[in-house]
Amino acid sequence: MNIATTPAEASTAPLARRIADFAVALDYDLIPAKVRERARIQMLDGLGVGLASNAYPFAARAMAGIQALGGAGDCGVLGRPERLPLRDAALANGILIHGLDFDDTHLASIVHATAACLPCALSLGEHLGAHGRDVLVAYAAGMEAAIRIGAAVKGGFHHAGFHATGIVSHFSSAIVAGKLLGLTVEQLVSAQGIAASTAAGVQVFLEEGAWTKRFHPGWGAVAGITAAHLAQHGFVGPSRPYEGKFGLLETHLQTHAGEADPALIADALGQRWDLADTAIKPYPVCHFIHGAADAALELRAEVPDPRAIRSIRILLPGPTLPIVAEPAADKARPQTDYAAKFSAPFVIATCLLRGRFGLAELEPAPLADPEVLALSARSHCEADPDTAFPAYFSGGVELELSDRRRLRRHVRVNGGAGERALNIAGASSKFLAAAGMHLPPAAARRACDAVLAIDMKPLRETMPALVGG
Known part of the structure; x- marks a missing residue:
């Protein structure tokens, strides 16, 4: 039975429990209309960058490696005709969305928040036949978790040699997947605990411009989907993956652990919407x-x-x-x-x-x-x-x-x-320019319109505009 944390217990409950309470209770109508609009804008931006990635050699090479892992499946890949199994599609979409480093960043968190949530939401949502509004809700829940984890460490992941998005995406994807799968609070706590054993992503790519950063959020999506399914079937994860002894904050921050503020992870969940503050990049650079x-x-x-x-x-x-x-x-x-x-x-x-x-x-x-x-x-x-x-x-x-x-x-x-954030017109202009690197202009326009109405129809009705074939 799902028993939510009471207000009196909230301040002392483990952080994973407080995130799970928030995610399980979250409903489309509980998200302010302006926040839903920002979510659509940010999803549009991530998907446009993902389509543009197909114009670069890394996309084809990544697809060749992913296809070597297994056969065909029921999930689409941005701008491509291939249909892949669920986790392979999430990996591919994650590589494409983050591959150009042109996707959004929550500045205070130093996390590419959409890349940490959308690959999972897109692939699992399509696999499950979910409605677009449920995909948006799951994406929003994951975004809030990703941003708060990043904010709590105060840049500590980067200082310790980790790519923050590579770490955070495991947890945010577990939240996204758990929401779409309808996990209970207890199951979603376990899913976060399981994700703590997969979270990784070292920054050694900086030495030579290697490609591994592109891979990090997609791998987080794979891990989050895996964690949520394991938890759904009774696999037990630790209940204090963030603040526990040898938990995330201690192991991944190392000498910077004392600089973290764990309370920020669950701060004002459902009351303050940080996803709306995520910045869209005007330049394809760090x-x-x-x-x-x-x-x-x-x-x-x-x-x-x-x-x-x-x-x-x-x-x-x-x-x-x-x-x-x-x-x-x-x-x-x-x-x-x-x-x-x-x-x-x-x-x-x-x-x-x-x-x-x-x-x-x-x-x-x-x-x-x-x-x-x-x-x-x-x-x-x-x-x-x-x-x-x-x-x-x-x-x-x-x-x-x-x-x-x-x-x-x-x-x-x-x-x-x-105050310089891109509005719908600005984000649409960036999307059309990016998507137009791979799609004909009319197809890019159709894709843009489809994403801006993503929560109005089942996701499977939106996906044809975003994939090839």
Whole structure:
């Protein structure tokens, strides 16, 4: 029998229990209309990026490896004709949604929240024949869990060498899957406990621009689906996977464990909707660079000839420097498109020279552009003393010109975040541009309209617009 936690017990109940209480009780009508709209916008953004990924070699190579695991199934893959078994489809969709690092980020959590929830919601929802509104509810429940876990560790996963989305996606996917499967509170507690034994994702990919980051949220979806099914059939997981001795916060934060605030994981669940604050990326690069990229683009209008730039001082949130600025020699000359996404010098140099930074700027020719690389080499990165991090990914750029003039811009609220968040029109424009890399314009438009009405019909009626064949 499902017995929810009483108000008197809530503050002392294990965190997994409090999340389970929230998720099991959540209903479509309990989600404010504005939050549902933001959820549709964020789903649209993730699906558009997922479609665009098919224009890149990693998509076909990932599909070949996934197909080698098993046969055909009943679940679709974004932009592709293949039908895969449930967990394989979730893995494939996760790789596509996160593969370009162009998907959304909750800034305070430093988590790609949609990538941590949507692959599971999409594949399991289709597999179960769920209605789109139930998929949206499950997605929303997972988003709130993902964001709060990320917020509670205060950047600690990254500091300890883990990719936060790679960790959090196991738990959020267990919540999404448990909601769609109709798990009881007790079963959903166990599912989170089981997920604690699969959560992983090291950041060693940063050394050479390897592809493993792309794989992390899809693998989290596989683990979450597995955990929920095991729990549904009586498999017992620990009830305190977050705060227990040798639980997530202790093992994965290591020396940073004392900096965490576990209470944030269940803080105001169902009362404050953090998913609505998730930022959509205007640039296909690490979100930590976005404020500085905004600043560089503003400065470009004042520099008619970028060749007159003698040096560039890039101001970034201090805790992000090891990820986007170090080691300096490697960041100045990224060897792959993925390494370039995590290079503040390369991104800022490109913005100053080209006046833009989109997916086209990550193609082989721009990556090898000697003018960009020369300007990148004249850059250095420092901690921003005026940053609003982690609330926003602030950034600044200071230029010294050949005539010794200095120009400076600082952006406190990066584009796509806070009061600069993309609305439906802005998100639709980004979707059409991204999806249009793989789909004909009319097909991209149909897909956009279908996603914006995703909660109005069974998911299986939406999926044909999102898959090939």
